[in-house]
């Protein structure tokens with residue numbers, strides 16, 4: 001398989017379209033595109049993604065998938081098609097953003113849409129306002145991702161995270177931006 005055929009899907013989990021996690025995601029996209037991948041970004045805050053209703057329809061024998069009729073119905077095929085996912089989220093109240101969590105919970109239904117739906121490379125990008133990744137809750141959020149993706153058998157290829165409060169502040173951390181770009185290259189391989 002050539003690099004050209006790799007598809008990277010980015011889930012932007014912040015309400016801030018030009019926020020810090022989105023900037024990190026942009027650098028990941030830059031690296032992935034430079035390595036020949038096709039990249040698509042979804043600003044999930046602007047989408048209709050309802051909370052999982054725990055109906056278990058998606059887990060039933062001969063299921064046709066998730067019973068909730070919202071924008072996840074168009075996201076499921078994109079998730080299945082992609083070779084790699086990037087989840088970009090700010091830390092909100094010591095964990096991932098609510099937008100990110102809504103999306104993550106709904107991935108429970110993915111097994112209904114394709115074989116080995118989690119055989120993906122995963123990249124994580126996070127930003128937080130505190131100066132310390134532990135007290136900010138960033139490590140807590142990362143741990144949530146690690147447990148989730150270990151549970152479904154997906155491989156986290158890399159995690160980039162940094163401190164930045166106001167939208168755009170992360171751009172000053174040029175080393176982190178470079179790290180994000182490199183992660184993009186890795187995801188495209």
Ligand SMILES: Cc1cc2nc3c(=O)[nH]c(=O)nc-3n(C[C@H](O)[C@H](O)[C@H](O)COP(=O)(O)O)c2cc1C
Pocket residue numbers: 014015016018019020021022089090091092093094095127128129130131135136137163164165166167168
């Ligand atoms: C509702 C809300 C909750 C937040 N909670 C935390 C937090 O628990 N820990 C922290 O370090 N920063 C917190 N922040 C700051 C953001 O994590 C920080 O500004 C981050 O860079 C935002 O990323 P974004 O620009 O991609 O949205 C919070 C911000 C908001 C709006």
